[in-house]
Amino acid sequence: MSYFEVLKKDESSKARNGVIHTAHGDIHTPAFLPIGTKGAVKTITSEELRFWGAEIVLANTYHLWQRPGDLLIYKAGGLHKFMNWKGPIFTDSGGFQVFSLAKMRKTMEAGVLFQFDLDGKQEILSPEKSVDIQANLGSDIALILDDFPGYPFEYQRSKESIELTKRWAERAVKEHQKIVTDGDPVNPGQKLWGIVQGASFPDLRKQSAEDMVALGFEGFAIGGVAVGEPHEEMMKAVEAALPHLPENSPKHLLGVGTPFDIVQAAARGCDTFDCVIPTREARHGRLYIAAKNVETPGGTAEGYSTIDIRLEKYKEDFTPVDNACDCYLCLNHTKAYLRHLLATGEPLAIRLATMHNLKFYLNLMAKIRSAIEYGHFEEMVKNYKEYETN
């Protein structure tokens, strides 16, 4: 049984249904990974995630290294046991933190120099260190430490980043092999995935993809996107990278995205996605709603809309956020109640809202898989976008 199996290819696009086999179970793709940066998807239990159909979660190397420390998690028996999540875990390498916390960090050949917030101690996150930490966490999918410049995209800087990422990748692979051969990893089945950089420059994406393929990775992530660029630029980056990666390997699109982004990227062949949008925006009062039978010039379509539950107009709205939704919030509570909880700062508010948005995203992925399975993905892609409904 190969690591990744393509179960069904869509005839109208590059989308496909597949399954990734990991030491902690299968992941049916296209899949969305709820983000649990510090070992928890904010306010949500592992049991709930599993119940709603999440098959894998993402955790962060950088943050878990700082607290509670990867050695502590190693002592706990690995991150799966520590957080009691029995399914697959995907860990980010810390590369994104290098980018998002850039003001306080310095990228060097050796790695990233930075200071811990708590005690000001200086540390270097190197490609090896990142792999070591992820080995101690015992994730099923680990990522190499990568470098990326952000937006706007600049050719020279992007070229440097794919070159540095390649050199770091070589070191990461060696370190990972060393651990597998000589070490005592928490999760011997852990796979290290490469990351393709190169902004939206086709030649750089191609080069970076080839660099990664040459290193023998079994899975790949597309990085450096969702940093403020327009949707078209993001798709351009995806289109530039995917043809140069093996068709029978899983591809993750890092940090993406809106429901629209995800559908579009799935159509281009991306298999897995992670994003803070559903969880973060839930905390900020933005709720996603499946919009069925929306009137469009081409007839009725299906898409989605969002509401800001904080608005006064929902004060006396005693209907569910989405009466067609099967999440706990929609089955049990009204907009007026959720608005009240959020307005009064009740912790339950963000939990209920998070439940809803995560269910929306997970339902979306199920719809994509189903559409591919039953041959109507083309129709779904055609009109699936955000609609205004007010």
Next chain:
RNA sequence: GGGCAGAUGGUAGAGCGGUCAAUUACACCUGACUGUAAAUCAGGCGCCUUUCGGCUACGCAGGUUCGAAUCCUGCUCUGCCCA
């Protein structure tokens, strides 16, 4: 009936002669949020105006003053206390 305190923008509550269209908070409105330093952040919030600026405003009516939300007088109302 007497005494005391007070009346400020949706609400609470600053201001106590000019720099006040009026601090601040809440409410309300807009907008952000894409490998989570984010249960967060930014902007707006009398009316007209793109800006400049103009107009009307701090219970009501007068007055003092170059100038009043701020001082004085009367009135109205509110709260507390004493009869």
